[in-house]
Amino acid sequence: MARLPVYLRALHNLQELGVATVSSEELAAAAGVNSAKLRKDLSHLGSYGTRGVGYQVEYLVYQISRELGLTQDWVVAIIGVGNLGRALSGYGGFASRGFRVAALLDADAKVVGRRISGLTVEHIDKLETVVKDREVSIAVIATPAGAAQAVCDRLVEAGVTSILNFAPVVLSVPDTVEVRKVDLSIELQILAFHEQRKAGGPMGDRLVGDYGALRADESPESAPYVEAVDA
Amino acid sequence: MARLPVYLRALHNLQELGVATVSSEELAAAAGVNSAKLRKDLSHLGSYGTRGVGYQVEYLVYQISRELGLTQDWVVAIIGVGNLGRALSGYGGFASRGFRVAALLDADAKVVGRRISGLTVEHIDKLETVVKDREVSIAVIATPAGAAQAVCDRLVEAGVTSILNFAPVVLSVPDTVEVRKVDLSIELQILAFHEQRKAGGPMGDRLVGDYGALRADESPESAPYVEAVDA
DNA sequence: CTGACTTTGTGCGTGTGTTCACAAAGGCTT
DNA sequence: AAGCCTTTGTGAACACACGCACAAAGTCAG
Structure with missing residues (x-):
């Protein structure tokens, strides 16, 4: 599960704050997920909480670390x-x-x-x-x-x-x-996509910039694709 | 759709190679996805290919760019x-x-x-x-x-x-x-997780390092959580 | 013009992940 | 010791994404 590292981080934060016990509700909030999902993830992993109390922070940290293989270098x-x-x-x-x-x-x-x-x-x-x-x-x-x-x-x-x-x-x-x-750049493109959506979809009208001519083989000057991770 | 930028990149590469037309099969291979998925994504987006031929690269580049909002800065x-x-x-x-x-x-x-x-x-x-x-x-x-x-x-x-x-x-x-x-670090932790899986699960035995004692309130010295994105 | 071939677009079954909601389980108070 | 209250663990409904497989649609050769 890709969420385990997120839980682990949240647990580490709690540990620093000296919290010994945490409920699924609290931990889920800290990790930004649904509490039922968190409980299912944790149970699926074999760890046990205590009903009426919650999960022991130290114990969970250890369990998740081990599951993720973080006990070794x-x-x-x-x-x-x-x-x-x-x-x-x-x-x-x-x-x-x-x-x-x-x-x-x-x-x-x-x-x-x-x-x-x-x-x-x-x-x-x-x-x-x-x-x-x-x-x-x-x-x-x-x-x-x-x-x-x-x-x-x-x-x-x-x-x-x-x-x-x-x-x-x-x-x-x-x-x-x-x-x-x-x-x-993919992350940014996804953001741009949503940003544009807020501004009213792809220019509202699907026919803006009518591309019909292009299908008849008149290539527009397209910006060349520049490939470079870093300098 | 989070895959659009990937398609776009593949299309740009094809464009540089001077390819004018591409089938869903080829493009899907270049993007690392299933061809049916690609076709569904593309149709869902409103673009049209030509049956028996494939998709016009220029046209698709334009369509996807516009959908992603890349026609503006x-x-x-x-x-x-x-x-x-x-x-x-x-x-x-x-x-x-x-x-x-x-x-x-x-x-x-x-x-x-x-x-x-x-x-x-x-x-x-x-x-x-x-x-x-x-x-x-x-x-x-x-x-x-x-x-x-x-x-x-x-x-x-x-x-x-x-x-x-x-x-x-x-x-x-x-x-x-x-x-x-x-x-x-989450990406690395996910890799470590899979890496460990290959090596035979979390040490095989769930009871390794028996944590029972800890539940009785003997905290182990846990490495403090160091928070730093960069120096 | 006809027929064979290629490739798209999509209906549908399948599997996976998410959420709700509740019973079981444990602690705490009186 | 008994009952109330909190919280877990999970059954079941739901939603969604995936991929197969096929019909529709178009091209191209003869």
């Missing part, structure tokens, strides 16, 4: 040290949750050798060696779109089975490999 | 100029799709006044002025978690109705406001 490699890669390498939310960034790789000779967030950037040629020697299990792809699939293939070949992809391409992988995708 | 403000905010401000994928970053705001006096990606960082105090004067419609929150809700409230108050939130908190907003959330 995961070794992460970041491929592509552009703006995004650098931001990720310095992101505090990783280390604090059991994710250890063990390598930064890049193809650009100008950044190889630089130290970033306590790590030295290594050349992409060493990908296979690094993955195997340091037992990398999760890789983060933060390369330009053009390089992503090739990098992905090498990662898979080297034995990586979980990939977090920031490049704006659909990666193809064997189905033994799990890929999650984060696409910043 | 959207003004974006980025709040919080840490590592992540800087990476976002330099992200090429925004400008190329009609998103214009018009302001960078931060509370830290040390970064206010610096020029980043062609923009001067302004103080968060000017939030209301900036939003109104430059007609910001979409805001990106890249602040530390602690500041996010306060910033969000001010944005909503100033009239912003679409927010992209990178801070690891559940923002509460009136339901006239659309919020999308991108949480990097």
